[in-house]
Amino acid sequence: MSILEVKNLVFEYGTGKYKNRAxxxxxxxxxxxxxxxxxxxxxxxxxxxxQTLNGLLKPKSGEVLFNGDNIFKNNLLLHQIKxxxxxxxxxxxxxxxxxxxxxxISFGPHNMGLSECEIKKRVMFAAEFVGxxxxxxxxxxxxxxxxxxxxxxxxxxxAMKPEILILDEPTAGLDPGSGRRLLDNLIRLxxxxxxxxxxxxxxxxxxxxxxxxxxVMDHSKCAMFGTPKDVFSEDKRLTELSLELPQITRIMKxxxxxxxxxxxxxxxxxxxxxxxxxxxxxxERHE
Amino acid sequence: xxxxxxxxxxxxxxVVHRMDVRVKLSLMLFYILFVFxxxxxxxxxxIILATIFATLxxxxxxxxxxxxxxxxxIIVLLTSMLNLFYGKGKPIFKSGxxxxxxxxxxxxxxxxxxxxxxxxxSGVLTFTTTPADLTDGxxxxxxxxxxxxxxxHDIAMMMSIALRFIPTFFEELDKITNAQKSRGADIEGGNFxxxxxxxxxxxxxxxISSFRRANDLAAAMECRCYNGxxxxxxxxxxxxxxxxxxxxxxxxxxxxxxxxxxxxLPNPIM
Ligand SMILES: Nc1ncnc2c1ncn2[C@@H]1O[C@H](COP(=O)(O)OP(=O)(O)OP(=O)(O)O)[C@@H](O)[C@H]1O
Ligand SMILES: [Mg+2]
Numbered sequence: 001m002s003i004l005e006v007k008n009l010v011f012e013y014g015t016g017k018y019k020n021r022a023x024x025x026x027x028x029x030x031x032x033x034x035x036x037x038x039x040x041x042x043x044x045x046x047x048x049x050x051q052t053l054n055g056l057l058k059p060k061s062g063e064v065l066f067n068g069d070n071i072f073k074n075n076l077l078l079h080q081i082k083x084x085x086x087x088x089x090x091x092x093x094x095x096x097x098x099x100x101x102x103x104x105i106s107f108g109p110h111n112m113g114l115s116e117c118e119i120k121k122r123v124m125f126a127a128e129f130v131g132x133x134x135x136x137x138x139x140x141x142x143x144x145x146x147x148x149x150x151x152x153x154x155x156x157x158x159a160m161k162p163e164i165l166i167l168d169e170p171t172a173g174l175d176p177g178s179g180r181r182l183l184d185n186l187i188r189l190x191x192x193x194x195x196x197x198x199x200x201x202x203x204x205x206x207x208x209x210x211x212x213x214x215x216v217m218d219h220s221k222c223a224m225f226g227t228p229k230d231v232f233s234e235d236k237r238l239t240e241l242s243l244e245l246p247q248i249t250r251i252m253k254x255x256x257x258x259x260x261x262x263x264x265x266x267x268x269x270x271x272x273x274x275x276x277x278x279x280x281x282x283x284e285r286h287e
Numbered sequence: 288x289x290x291x292x293x294x295x296x297x298x299x300x301x302v303v304h305r306m307d308v309r310v311k312l313s314l315m316l317f318y319i320l321f322v323f324x325x326x327x328x329x330x331x332x333x334i335i336l337a338t339i340f341a342t343l344x345x346x347x348x349x350x351x352x353x354x355x356x357x358x359x360x361i362i363v364l365l366t367s368m369l370n371l372f373y374g375k376g377k378p379i380f381k382s383g384x385x386x387x388x389x390x391x392x393x394x395x396x397x398x399x400x401x402x403x404x405x406x407x408x409s410g411v412l413t414f415t416t417t418p419a420d421l422t423d424g425x426x427x428x429x430x431x432x433x434x435x436x437x438x439x440h441d442i443a444m445m446m447s448i449a450l451r452f453i454p455t456f457f458e459e460l461d462k463i464t465n466a467q468k469s470r471g472a473d474i475e476g477g478n479f480x481x482x483x484x485x486x487x488x489x490x491x492x493x494x495i496s497s498f499r500r501a502n503d504l505a506a507a508m509e510c511r512c513y514n515g516x517x518x519x520x521x522x523x524x525x526x527x528x529x530x531x532x533x534x535x536x537x538x539x540x541x542x543x544x545x546x547x548x549x550x551x552l553p554n555p556i557m
Contacts, residue, residue: 056465079473087469095466097491107488111471142495156470 086162308424440516
């Protein structure tokens with residue numbers, strides 16, 4: 001059984017004259033331990049979709065099945081699903097409120113009713129995970145820098161150890177180094193706990209590098225769904241959807257179109273390096 | 288929470304919608320005065336007719352007006368009950384220390400009709416004028432207060448900024464509530480104390496972000512050289528149109544009629 005199954009989800013904001021269909025018949029499947037990237041132009045419904053996945057928004061029709069159970073079945077399940085499907089909002093740094101970072105990170109675990117000892121362990125784990133120095137834990141969250149606040153907010157969700165972790169544009173506004181470390185940590189988390197991860201992203205490079213599946217949203221619909229190789233092989237379609245290929249893929253395509261005998265289904269820099277080296281080695285052998 | 292509407296503006300293109308805010312506001316002030324000057328049934332009837340005429344002119348469904356009286360119906364009933372027993376003169380009905388006189392009945396009718404009229408006429412104003420236009424109009428009308436060193440422009444600016452940010456505020460409230468719910472915050476359940484406590488995770492970020500926003504806005508306004516009302520020109524220049532003149536003339540006739548009736552005819556309330 002898949003860990004997450006979304007069936008024919010329809011969601012509308014507002015009523016009557018102000019009705020706005022933000023999700024239109026969206027369906028997909030996700031297996032345990034997979035990393036899914038959701039990409040799509042601004043306003044295509046990505047944030048709306050992830051908010052239905054942990055039951056914050058109730059869809060007009062359709063189902064969200066977590067381990068086979070419809071999360072909207074009853075209120076108890078709807079409350080508990082929040083701990084199993086952890087959602088980090090877009091710009092989560094604005095939700096901090098406690099006196100210290102430590103207390104803020106423990107807000108979620110506290111709501112789960114864990115013991116003090118367990119809470120402490122989890123907070124330490126989560127802080128270490130996002131790279132928050134220990135001395136910051138006793139500071140007020142309002143004294144941190146923007147990036148540190150973002151990390152604290154993400155730690156607040158990680159500390160709940162959700163089975164599915166959803167992050168809505170987690171790297172927006174972070175420096176490239178921090179962004180990369182965050183993603184590397186997510187991959188590590190997946191290895192460690194088999195956590196299923198969903199990331200909303202505007203970066204094709206990121207999506208290509210870390211995901212097992214990619215979903216492309218367009219005007220409230222799921223336009224494409226598949227492995228990165230499948231999705232990025234349809235470059236015409238992507239351009240139509242106001243997206244583009246990862247930079248490195250574009251470079252490989254250009255090389256090929258200039259007559260270089262090279263693979264152009266390459267998505268990451270590492271792959272590209274080995275492919276280019278291979279081509280060069282072959283060229284030298286010919287001489 | 289996109290369904291929150293500020294004020295009660297109903298979009299439309301009627302004559303009343305197009306009227307100058309200043310005229311609408313001043314006429315309304317006079318109207319309030321004359322609702323209380325009217326002290327016999329003829330004068331009252333005149334004002335009722337004028338009100339009905341005005342509501343019809345707005346081309347907004349009468350149900351909208353009736354709906355707006357819903358909130359004050361209790362007050363109307365209560366005050367008219369009290370007034371019922373407060374008239375002087377020969378009692379028509381007596382039970383214990385309570386007595387109802389003819390003047391009491393008249394009193395009760397007058398007070399309830401007056402309140403309802405006020406609600407209707409404020410509907411005519413607020414249904415046809417956007418909150419932004421209203422504050423603008425208020426600023427212009429209160430301009431003479433400047434001689435008392437009242438900062439009319441600043442007050443109006445504060446009001447319009449507050450109005451502008453109410454939807455943003457609710458959006459923010461919604462967002463933060465959702466974020467805390469995602470961390471398992473239980474907002475609906477529990478007893479009174481628990482519920483107040485549950486609001487802290489929402490209120491603190493909300494306050495912080497409001498202050499931050501206020502700060503940003505102040506900086507942005509300063510960067511664009513805002514320095515109060517001194518020497519500021521306006522984008523919307525108001526001019527009186529024919530409909531305004533007609534409205535004024537019409538009102539002057541009605542008001543004079545009310546004065547004449549009130550002076551010449553006997554007063555049933557005493
Ligand atoms: N609270 C809301 N009330 C009404 N409409 C909304 C609300 N939130 C979003 N929408 C509308 O729903 C649509 C989808 O919005 P959503 O936030 O899901 O987009 P998104 O894909 O996350 O965009 P972005 O990349 O900018 O974050 C948009 O048209 C937006 O205007
Ligand atoms: Mg979004």
